Every structure is written in C-alpha cells, then in structure tokens.
Amino acid sequence: MANEEKPKLKLAVYWAASCGGCCVSVLDVHEKLFDVVAAADLVFWPIALDVKYKDVEAMPDGHIDVTLFNGAVRNSENEYMAKLLRKKSKVLVAYGSCAHMGGIPGLANFTTKEGIFNRAYIESESTDNPEGIFPQTEYEVPEGTLEIPEFYNDVRSLGQVVDVDYYLPGCPPQTERLVEVFMAIVTGAELPPPGSVVGANDKTQCDECEREKSENKTIKKFYRPWQIKDDGKTCFLEQGVICMGPATRGGCGVRCIVGNAPCRGCYGPPPDAPDPGSKMMSAIATMIDANEDNEIQEIIETIDDPAGTFYRFSLPASILRRTIS
Amino acid sequence: MKRYTIDPITRLEGHGKIEIFCNDDGDVENVYFQVPELRGFEKFLEGRAVEEASQIVTKICGVCPGCHHMASGKATDAVFGVRPTSAAAKLRELFFMAHFVHSHIAHFYALAAPDFVVGPTASPAERNVLGVIGKVGVEIGTEVLKQRRIAQEIQALLGGHQTHVVMNTPGGVRKGLTEDERKTVEEQAKGFVEFSKFSLKIFSDVVLANETYVDIILNGPYSLNIYSMGLVDENNKVNFYDGKVRVVDQEGVEHCKYAPEEYTQWVAEHVEPYSYLKYPYLKQVGWKGFVDGKDSGVYHATPLSRLNASDGMATPLAQAEFEKMYETLGGKPVHATLAMHWARLVELLYSAERALELIQDPEITSDDIQAELPNVPNEGVGIVEAQRGTLTHHYWTDEKGIIQKANIIVGTTNNNAPISMSLKKAAQGLIKKGVDVSEGILNMVEMAFRAYDPCFSCATHSLPGHMPLIVNFCDKDGNVLRTYKRDK
Numbered sequence: 151m152a153n154e155e156k157p158k159l160k161l162a163v164y165w166a167a168s169c170g171g172c173c174v175s176v177l178d179v180h181e182k183l184f185d186v187v188a189a190a191d192l193v194f195w196p197i198a199l200d201v202k203y204k205d206v207e208a209m210p211d212g213h214i215d216v217t218l219f220n221g222a223v224r225n226s227e228n229e230y231m232a233k234l235l236r237k238k239s240k241v242l243v244a245y246g247s248c249a250h251m252g253g254i255p256g257l258a259n260f261t262t263k264e265g266i267f268n269r270a271y272i273e274s275e276s277t278d279n280p281e282g283i284f285p286q287t288e289y290e291v292p293e294g295t296l297e298i299p300e301f302y303n304d305v306r307s308l309g310q311v312v313d314v315d316y317y318l319p320g321c322p323p324q325t326e327r328l329v330e331v332f333m334a335i336v337t338g339a340e341l342p343p344p345g346s347v348v349g350a351n352d353k354t355q356c357d358e359c360e361r362e363k364s365e366n367k368t369i370k371k372f373y374r375p376w377q378i379k380d381d382g383k384t385c386f387l388e389q390g391v392i393c394m395g396p397a398t399r400g401g402c403g404v405r406c407i408v409g410n411a412p413c414r415g416c417y418g419p420p421p422d423a424p425d426p427g428s429k430m431m432s433a434i435a436t437m438i439d440a441n442e443d444n445e446i447q448e449i450i451e452t453i454d455d456p457a458g459t460f461y462r463f464s465l466p467a468s469i470l471r472r473t474i475s
Numbered sequence: 476m477k478r479y480t481i482d483p484i485t486r487l488e489g490h491g492k493i494e495i496f497c498n499d500d501g502d503v504e505n506v507y508f509q510v511p512e513l514r515g516f517e518k519f520l521e522g523r524a525v526e527e528a529s530q531i532v533t534k535i536c537g538v539c540p541g542c543h544h545m546a547s548g549k550a551t552d553a554v555f556g557v558r559p560t561s562a563a564a565k566l567r568e569l570f571f572m573a574h575f576v577h578s579h580i581a582h583f584y585a586l587a588a589p590d591f592v593v594g595p596t597a598s599p600a601e602r603n604v605l606g607v608i609g610k611v612g613v614e615i616g617t618e619v620l621k622q623r624r625i626a627q628e629i630q631a632l633l634g635g636h637q638t639h640v641v642m643n644t645p646g647g648v649r650k651g652l653t654e655d656e657r658k659t660v661e662e663q664a665k666g667f668v669e670f671s672k673f674s675l676k677i678f679s680d681v682v683l684a685n686e687t688y689v690d691i692i693l694n695g696p697y698s699l700n701i702y703s704m705g706l707v708d709e710n711n712k713v714n715f716y717d718g719k720v721r722v723v724d725q726e727g728v729e730h731c732k733y734a735p736e737e738y739t740q741w742v743a744e745h746v747e748p749y750s751y752l753k754y755p756y757l758k759q760v761g762w763k764g765f766v767d768g769k770d771s772g773v774y775h776a777t778p779l780s781r782l783n784a785s786d787g788m789a790t791p792l793a794q795a796e797f798e799k800m801y802e803t804l805g806g807k808p809v810h811a812t813l814a815m816h817w818a819r820l821v822e823l824l825y826s827a828e829r830a831l832e833l834i835q836d837p838e839i840t841s842d843d844i845q846a847e848l849p850n851v852p853n854e855g856v857g858i859v860e861a862q863r864g865t866l867t868h869h870y871w872t873d874e875k876g877i878i879q880k881a882n883i884i885v886g887t888t889n890n891n892a893p894i895s896m897s898l899k900k901a902a903q904g905l906i907k908k909g910v911d912v913s914e915g916i917l918n919m920v921e922m923a924f925r926a927y928d929p930c931f932s933c934a935t936h937s938l939p940g941h942m943p944l945i946v947n948f949c950d951k952d953g954n955v956l957r958t959y960k961r962d963k
Binding site: 167168169170171172173174175178180183224225227253254255257258260261265266269270271273274275276277278279283284285286289291292293294296298299301321322374375376379380405406408409410411414454455458459462 | 476478492494496504505507509511512513514515517518519521522523524526527530531533534535536537538540555620621623624627631634635636637638639640641642644645646649650738739742743744745746747748749750751753755758762845848869875876877880882884
C-alpha cells in the first residue's frame, strides 16, 4: 500500500488524561493493522512500543510527521507531553473528544481538585484513612524522594495548551473516519487549513439519523429515557427525551442512536455553532409546544442536569465557566 | 544506593512508574510502584442523572468499558430496586461473554505470549506480538485478529456503540436480538469455543511442554501467599456477571462470601502518599503493609484468584481444563503469579462456552427486555467481575434519581498491593550482587506485573509488546553514573 519511493510516514500516538478507548479505536482497524504498519512507522506509542519520553526528547524538532494526541490535559505530565509533542510534530492532531473539547474527564470542571481529593481519599465509604493522607507530588521515603505529577484544578483541552493543526472528534473517533484521514495523509491528498475539524461531517446527527421526524412542535414536557417507552422509530426529542443530535456533528454513524440511546454529543458542535449548549437551547426552543415565556420556562425546567448533559463532552472548551472554588 | 527508575512503563492506562532501590552491595532494598494518575469520576458523577452513569463510567477505561457499563447498570437497577427481565439479563451476560473473549484473546496473544512463545529473555525486537506471529505463523496471527474483531462486532450488535456501549437501562436493555442475528452469533460463538480450545493447546504445547517455563511458573520469584477473591454463583462456580463475592484464604478455606451491598463490611482501602491509586484490603484482617500471609489483608482479584475462590467452572470443557490446571500445578489454591495466564485461558474457554449456551437459549430473542420501574430511586450497589478483578459501583441518589454520591472500586485497584509486592519479590529474586542487570532480567521483573493484566495497562490491545525502560544507575547522592536504555 505504501509508495515505495516515498519515505514511510512517521506516526506517533500519545494518550494524556484518557481512557485508552482512542488507542483501541486505532487497534480496531483489525486485520488492516498489517497495512497500517506497511504504510507508516510508528515512532512513539506508549500503549504498544518501547519508545521512551527520553527518546522523544532526543528527536529533532518536527521529526514526527503526524501525532495523534488523545486525552485531556489533567496534570503536569499531560501538559509537558503536549508541549513536547507539539515541538516534535509537523502535524499535531487532537484525536478524540478529550483532546478536542476536554471530554468526560472535563466534567471534573464542575467540581474542584479539593472536592475530588476529599471524595477519593477521605469521604469514600470504603476508604480507611484516619491520618488524612493525600498523594504528594514529592514524598520522602527512607531510600529517596518519590515523585508523581501535579494534579491541576482545571481540566483543559489540547487546544487550550498548545496550537493544534486538526481536530478529529469522537469518543472515540469512528475507526473508519481515522482510516480515511490516515489514507488522505498517506496518499498526499490536500489537507484542509490548520485548525479544521477532520473526520467528521459539517451536518448534524439529525441529518444522518433515520428516526422519524415531523415539523410539528411536540414537546410539552421532558422525560428521562426510562420514563417513556421508546418506540424505536420516532425522534427522541419528539418523544421528549433529550438527544444532542441537533447540536452534534455527524460522522459516527449515529452509533448510539442505532443502539436506541440518545446522542450525548461526543462529536462536538457543528461548524455554525461553536457552543453545544446554546445550539441545543435554540434547537429545543423550536420544538417546545408553548408560546408564553413562563410556560416555555416551566417546560425547560423539566430537563434534569442540563449543563452536565449539554456539555457532557465539552465543558473545558465551552463558553461555560467552571465552578469557582 | 543504586536506583532503577522505570518511567514511563508503557502499556498502562495513563502511566505507571516503578522505583527500584538497591543497596551498595547491589541487592534490592525496596521497590515502589506508583500510579501517577487520577481523574475523579466518583466526584463528577455527582449531579448527573443515575441512568447516565453507565455511559459515563465506560470512559474510566476504554479497554474494559463493558465491565464498567455492567457494574454501573446493575448498581442503577439496585438504585431503582428492580431486577432486569430474564431475557435482558441473558442479553447482558451474552454481551459480557463477548467482552471477555475479546479481552482475554488480546491479553494472551499480544501481551503474555511474547514472553513464553518467543521467550522471556529473547531479543526485545522479537519479543512482541509480531514475534509471536513470526513463531506461530501469519495464518494464526490473522485468526487471532479475526476472532477479536468478531467479539467486538458482537458487542457492537448488542451494545450499540462498539467501544463505549449504550446497552443498559434501569431494569433492562435497549435492544433485543432478531432470529437472523441470533443465527450469526451462534456460529461465531462456536468459533470462539474452537479458538479457545486451540489457544489452550498452544499453551500446552509451548509452555507446559517446556520444563524451563514450568519451572519459572512454579519456582521463579513469582509467588505471593495472599487471599483470593472472585464472584461465584449459587453453586460456588465462577460467574462473571452475577452472584456473590467469595474470598478464600491461603489454604483455600472460605474467609467470606458477601452480597454486593455488603462490600463495605469486607473490603477497605488504604492510602499511600506516593501514589494516586488506593490499596484495597480485607477489612476483617486489616492493613498490615505490603506483606503476605494470613495476618495480612492483602488479596488478589485475577483470573487465578477467581478460580481459587470457586469450586469449579459451570461449563463442561472449562471444568475439565480447570481440573487439569490444578492437577498439574499441585492442587488448589495456586499462588504462582504466572499461573494467571493459564487461568485466563480457562476463563476464555468458559466465556466461549457460556456465550454459546446463551445464544442457544430460546429466550435470547424475546422482546421482554424491560422491567417495570415501580420504586423511587435511592441507593444501590452493582458488582461484576472485570477481566482484571472484582468491580464494585455504589451510587446514592435523591428521589429523582440524581446522583448525590458515588463510590467505585475498580478491578485492577484490588491488585495494587499485590502488584507492588510481586514487583518487589521479582526484583529481589532477580537483581542481586554480581548479576548483570540485562534487558532480559528487567523483562522478567516486568513479567511480575504483566501477569495481572492491569487495567491501567491497555496492554491487552497492544501491538509489539514490551515496556520501554530507562534504568539510571545513581550514586548515593543521586548522580547518574550510567543510563541503561533498552533498545527497540
């Protein structure tokens, strides 16, 4: 598959504050793995390869052709690696929801470092910590000093820490989209301008969703998914269930909706609306079956946890500010 | 004092770090295993709708998202005081068996096999999954990738999203199975059974037929005399999806058998200031530090501990392999850490057989997949076996089902103390005065933690397989005398 006259592409994959699902999405090329290895040299991939931070530090600047960086920036090590890989990479791709917008770990911006530490190390019902010990970035043991990275108060997306060339959204990105982008790079196809979202559509989930929609205003009350009997056919929103489809780019194959679960927005907002929450509010407003302001207000108030739902994957990168400690 | 810093160890979810301290004679004084990462899921679940939890917690781990989805789904059932319908429970378990098949295949071939099929001290350039394929042939390598793909496809079919599954609702599942789909999956499950038998044969031919390997397993520095934990059904047979948690002691005598909601009576977690990961232990025995023996509450939750804690496997072929394993290794319980690899393959066969049983159950295509929810939500605990250990989710909600508090004990967390101890023991056994600390020796230290298949390791899905390693030899003041780097 590789053009033998051209040098092989140097590819790196790195994870910061992530779950590993993005790396699994790379591995989910399955039997095509042999083709990928034929077209590209993986020069750094901690999930799989024996290449160390020191080796990356020793690389000349711009040595790596493309780095797929997944995960949010949660601690000092994540930040260090983001800056290092920016320097060493010609093209830095924010790969997946966490690098793109902060992702699920970004929900931590609804709370604080102190709240997280207290819950995990003091209050947790199974924790026995009478001395109130918290993890320390530096700790003296008889044999020497042990170090761990600093846990920051705020979670940030990759683009909030370094310049990003492309954003490839999704939690994780659909493997087929990755393969398309990968092939475009390998074949030298023209790439979009830096800062673009790639591997996703400009249209919304609703444009790809096969559930039946009417043009009527239908919502009189919002329901949680278990409060209705989903008929498996009708648009979730028209059944009164919050679905992030109108505020989310397509490209994933409406995979959650195919599983009869409403969209939660991992592909991020469409190009015309940079903030998923405000896009969602305007989409909902057109569907509510009421004319009076107070009536609309009452219906909107039947939505439980609107911030945690509208910004499920995007809190750090959103216009919403964090909880103030 | 010499200090060996292994940082970063890769194939961990996030990052792991090992510090080995040697005295001036070159003997190991102490070893510290550090997990430098925390994301705080328990805290930011607060305020979320409880039925959303099972889709949020899959993001704890993209390697075993299905385990978190199932434990969370069961905790959410308990919050609503509902049991899923019989068909829904079977669909969930079927999904879960496919999840085990995919994970156990990946772990054995990509992670464990390089050390045995290629050899523990073979060249690191060879000691990876491609090296394994080189030894066993491309045909088998392709078959491995294919079987894992099929397992992923079954999960996507039942669970919607191929990685971060969206299957569970309180008291049920979102999607049933058609007869056409059932027929396809039935053939695939038969393929799993054959492939699992084949994998056990490879283990038998390559590992058990090699006296050196058997000696490493039984007599190498890879043994801990600790308690064993695992979920069992009403007959004390291994079960991954449902049952009670049973713990047996070093002689195999039952220490406790608890229902999910009783877990805080039996398990507690210790905190150390140098790691973000806590150290669970048996509460009634107590935390006595990083020591084994009956007076120390340290236990493990692994394929081997699950077999140790059970009276057998619930399917016939897996039961025969269970008996063969204990017969070969000198009776039950077994404490040899590396026997975890064998136990994992016995579990692979069980998962395949159980998947076939479930897909042949007439009820599996029933559309009765959602139970009524008559109760006001409040509190619930859900427990399943993750591939890497017993997984506990516990939620408290208000009357609207909004989470007020959450507590989670993750599979691998159970093994934090045992992994730390195994690493120390392996290092002490292998790094000694006068021993040239070669790459092969260091790999054999790594084998101690690799056996646990830690979930902060995404090693289960790794391509070429060994950890990157930097070893700094320092003088007493910490000045680096020599740096050892393992080559690719």
